[in-house]
Amino acid sequence: MTSPAWKPRVVALDLDGTVVRWIDGVGQASKHISPTVVAAIRAAYDAGAAVVLCSGRSALGMINAAELLGLPDEGDRIWLVVGNGSTVMTWPPLEAVHETTFDARAVVSTILEQHPEALVAVQERGIGYRLSGLFPPGELVGEMRVVPLDEILDQPVDRVIVRDPGASVDDFVRVAEGLGLHDIEYVVGFTAWMDIAAAGVTKASGLAYVCQELGVEAADVLAIGDGRNDVEMLQWAGRGVAMGNALPEAIAAADAVTETCEDDGVAVELRRWFQRF
Secondary structure, three states: OOOOOOOOEEEEEOOOOOOEOOEEEOOOEEEOOOHHHHHHHHHHHHHHOEEEEEOOOOOHHHHHHHHHOOOOOOOOOEEEEHHHHHEEEOOOOOOOEEEEEEEEEHHHHHHHHHHHOOEEEEOOOEEEEEEEOOOOOOOOOEEEEEEOOOHHHHOOEEOEEOOOOOOOOHHHHHHHOOOOOOOOEEEEEEOEEEEEOOOOOOOHHHHHHHHHHHHOOOEEEEEEEEEEEHHHHHHHHHEEEEEOOOOOHHHHHEEOOOOOOOOOHHHHOOOOOOOOO
16 A cells, blocks of 8 residues: 555556547547646646656657647656557657567468458557558548558567457457467557557556666556556556546556546546645
8 A cells, every 4th residue: 555655756647548538439539638637747747756658659649648738848858658668768859769679470460360351550650650551530640651561561560550440349359369479468459459569568668668767666656547558557556546437457457546537537646646735
């Protein structure tokens, strides 16, 4: 149990469904963040905590969120754990400081045998994506370059996304459970969307790298999230907090549960440790 005298030195935040609300019925994240949440994150930042954004988003998508939060101050830089931990970056300027790549051809081939209509994408850092076909509007940001599948996977990648708009999330959970591959990490999102990375790569591994660079122990980290891709991070942090709207897997991994994203749960948690006055 966390002591009342404890104060986080690092605040690790998932974005979509945690800091950023989902748009009802659309399956896309809002382009706005609650002013209450912005103010609470700002209070943590002003108090000296390192605010680390940890998301499945691409670097461009994370920069968009950082700008909405007004972070960082001029002359400062913030850490970004991008693509569920596959790349660790700092911004501004956008710079990759740690990356883990893998050969994705075998796992993508296995998934496409079961979902031949699925779309495949890899990030072009700071630009957009190379993809086999266009994803539903609003799901990816940046420049989209449709190319043959062989061109997408012709070299090691940090992360690959497989998305089947015609399938359900339960379909993809079943596919993931049946993969039986031990040299990759995979996580299914809130739709028929699967992120795949090298074995051992999670938000927790990316956050651990950041903390090592900062000289901070896991015990001094507060992490907040809501999805399957947050489970390892919530378990690793000294205090892992699940959103009230989190999936059962995230809630089970957490030390505590805050309010929902709609009810500014991030602000509720941060106010326990950081007060502006």
